[in-house]
Amino acid sequence: MRASTRTVPSERVAVALRVLGVASLVGVVATVWLGLFVTPPDEFMGNLVRLLYVHPPMAWVAFLAYGVASLASLLYLWPRTRSERFDRLAGASGEVGVVFTGLTLVSGSIWGRPTWGVWWVWDPLLTTTALLFVLYLGYLALRRVPGEFHVRARRSAIGALIAFIDVPIVYLSVEWWRSLHQAPTVLNPTTHKTYVHGSMAWTLLLGFVSFTLVYTWLVAHRYRLAELQDAQDTEGLEIALAERRAEAVGR
Amino acid sequence: MLRDAVLVAGKDLRIEIRSRVGLNQIGPFALAVLLLFGLALGPDRRVLAPASAGLFWVAVLLSTILGVQRSYAIESVDGARDGLRLSGLDPAGIFLGKAGAVVVQLLVLETALAVGVALLYGARLSGALVLIGTCVLGTFGLAAVGTLYGVVASGLRIRETLLPLLFLPVVSPVLLAATKAWDEALAGTPGRAGGWLDVLAVFAVLYVATGIVAFGPLLEDG
Numbered sequence: 001m002r003a004s005t006r007t008v009p010s011e012r013v014a015v016a017l018r019v020l021g022v023a024s025l026v027g028v029v030a031t032v033w034l035g036l037f038v039t040p041p042d043e044f045m046g047n048l049v050r051l052l053y054v055h056p057p058m059a060w061v062a063f064l065a066y067g068v069a070s071l072a073s074l075l076y077l078w079p080r081t082r083s084e085r086f087d088r089l090a091g092a093s094g095e096v097g098v099v100f101t102g103l104t105l106v107s108g109s110i111w112g113r114p115t116w117g118v119w120w121v122w123d124p125l126l127t128t129t130a131l132l133f134v135l136y137l138g139y140l141a142l143r144r145v146p147g148e149f150h151v152r153a154r155r156s157a158i159g160a161l162i163a164f165i166d167v168p169i170v171y172l173s174v175e176w177w178r179s180l181h182q183a184p185t186v187l188n189p190t191t192h193k194t195y196v197h198g199s200m201a202w203t204l205l206l207g208f209v210s211f212t213l214v215y216t217w218l219v220a221h222r223y224r225l226a227e228l229q230d231a232q233d234t235e236g237l238e239i240a241l242a243e244r245r246a247e248a249v250g251r
Numbered sequence: 252m253l254r255d256a257v258l259v260a261g262k263d264l265r266i267e268i269r270s271r272v273g274l275n276q277i278g279p280f281a282l283a284v285l286l287l288f289g290l291a292l293g294p295d296r297r298v299l300a301p302a303s304a305g306l307f308w309v310a311v312l313l314s315t316i317l318g319v320q321r322s323y324a325i326e327s328v329d330g331a332r333d334g335l336r337l338s339g340l341d342p343a344g345i346f347l348g349k350a351g352a353v354v355v356q357l358l359v360l361e362t363a364l365a366v367g368v369a370l371l372y373g374a375r376l377s378g379a380l381v382l383i384g385t386c387v388l389g390t391f392g393l394a395a396v397g398t399l400y401g402v403v404a405s406g407l408r409i410r411e412t413l414l415p416l417l418f419l420p421v422v423s424p425v426l427l428a429a430t431k432a433w434d435e436a437l438a439g440t441p442g443r444a445g446g447w448l449d450v451l452a453v454f455a456v457l458y459v460a461t462g463i464v465a466f467g468p469l470l471e472d473g
Contacts, residue, residue: 135420142417145407151472155403158465159417162399165457166421173424173450177431 017224020217027210034203051111053203057211059104059129065097065215066136070164073157084230087153090160091143092222094136096215101133124175131170135163149230252347255340259348264355266325273356277317281360284310285367296373303374304433307364308426312393314360315422316415318353319397323405332405335470342467346398350462353394361386378441381432385444388451389429395458396421402469424454 035053042049072090075081108126109119120126142159145152267273288306292298299306326332335345365382368374376382400417404410432447 131420131423134416138413138417138420141413142403145409145413154468154472158469159403162396162421162458162461162465165461166424169424169450169454169457173427176446176450177427 017217017220020213020220024210024213024217027206027213031203031207031210034199034206039199039203045115048111048114049200051107052200053207054211055104055107055111056204057207058100058107060208061211061215062097062100062104062129062132064212065093065100065219066132066164066167068219069094069097069139069160073160073164076153076157077161084149084153087149087157088223088226088230089219090157091226092219094139094143094160095222096218098133098136098140099218100215101129101136104129105133122178124171124178127174127178128167128171131174132167135166139163252341252344255344256347256351259335259340259345260351260355261348263322263325263349263352267321267352267356270325272321273318273360277314277321277356278360278363280317281310281314281364282367284313285364285371289371299372300374303368303372304437305426305430306372307361307368307433308389308429310364311357311361311389311429312419312422312426315353315357315393315397316418318356318360319394319401319418320411320414322349322353322398323401323410327405342470343463345470346402346462346466347459349401350391350394350398350459353398354390357390357394358386361390374437376437377439378436378444381436381441381444381448384448385429385432385436385451388448388455389425391455392425392451392458393422395455395462399458399462399465399469402466406472424450428454 031053035050039050039053041047069090072086072093076083076086076090105126108129112121113119139156139159143152143156145155147155285306288302288310289299292302292306326335365376369376397418400414400421404414404417407413428447428450432444432451435441435444435447
């Protein structure tokens with residue numbers, strides 16, 4: 001299968017991407033402004049509660065990204081829907097997912113230190129997230145192994161599904177392991193005795209929306225980059241072939 | 252499919268019996284790991300004995316990586332891999348055969364390691380049925396994932412570094428469930444291990460099934 005040679009996105013796609021980029025930027029800036037200056041500090045957690053507006057949205061984007069990567073891998077493996085596009089989408093989404101998993105772990109740790117007194121607890125959600133991080137780092141390493149396009153794509157897609165099957169087993173077994181421990185607190189702000197209401201709820205919602213926009217924007221650009229890379233590889237091969245032919249003729 | 256599996260497993264095991272790489276290298280490696288854990292945690296048996304289930308399974312996980320690498324190293328010489336591809340054997344059968352051979356070797360190794368943790372860490376091996384059941388179910392899961400990732404990595408130049416990175420995070424539930432099941436058995440409450448055995452069984456079934464489906468395309472590509 002040859003890489004697509006469509007390298008320049010149509011005018012409409014370029015405009016749409018730019019609009020998306022501006023919208024994500026505005027969304028993130030608004031979230032930061034609302035989160036830091038407009039919303040009130042929490043009764044129990046004080047200013048720490050402001051992490052609520054970025055941490056859960058980051059975690060959501062990470063899980064969304066892995067979901068999209070797995071779906072795209074499945075669509076690539078399915079013969080009737082097999083297309084280079086799904087391989088690139090899986091790769092782009094997986095990469096963005098790993099970045100956001102890293103951010104989730106870091107922001108969670110920063111939140112955990114003053115709240116729980118430690119940087120890390122072996123909570124099911126945290127442990128699963130950390131394992132997901134290494135699981136998908138492995139997936140990215142597998143993707144980076146050079147090879148013919150469809151060989152690499154099929155290998156990566158199977159790798160992504162092997163990882164995906166693992167996620168519920170990891171989560172359930174870790175949860176069971178820690179069953180005596182407190183319930184997952186990260187996505188459930190009510191257990192912090194934090195009442196999300198009014199401006200807080202709106203800011204949290206805006207956080208989710210704008211981080212999702214950022215995700216879409218990053219994936220779109222990463223996808224385009226992959227497309228350009230494939231096109232460049234094909235072009236390089238064609239140039240090399242042409243040179244070789246010219247050599248043979250010149251002799 | 253099963254006939255092919257028996258053929259492939261028989262071939263792999265015959266090679267191992269004749270070459271003795273497993274006996275001469277993987278066994279001693281596992282023993283070295285046990286000794287190193289002993290050094291890391293100190294000589295106090297009150298520390299070592301409660302940790303022995305976890306240390307046992309970490310040693311098994313690390314040995315599985317070597318076992319899987321060995322299982323594909325024997326296919327890499329003299330075009331053996333092409334021979335396997337052209338043999339007309341069912342790819343699912345090849346997968347089951349290679350995984351089966353790894354299971355047999357790992358079970359032998361686990362027996363030796365169990366004696367090792369009893370002697371070195373002072374673990375009291377009780378609840379034999381749970382211990383054995385955990386070993387069998389856990390090893391099937393480990394061998395299935397290992398064989399599946401082994402064929403992915405085997406044709407690549409970076410296989411030595413890629414395989415552990417892919418393998419270890421995926422089998423983390425096996426480490427967890429097998430360790431807990433052993434903990435219960437060693438603590439004298441094997442009846443409470445049931446749920447963990449279920450986790451191991453589900454894991455093994457899922458990955459054996461994945462291997463049966465996915466092995467063919469991966470073997471062709473490599």
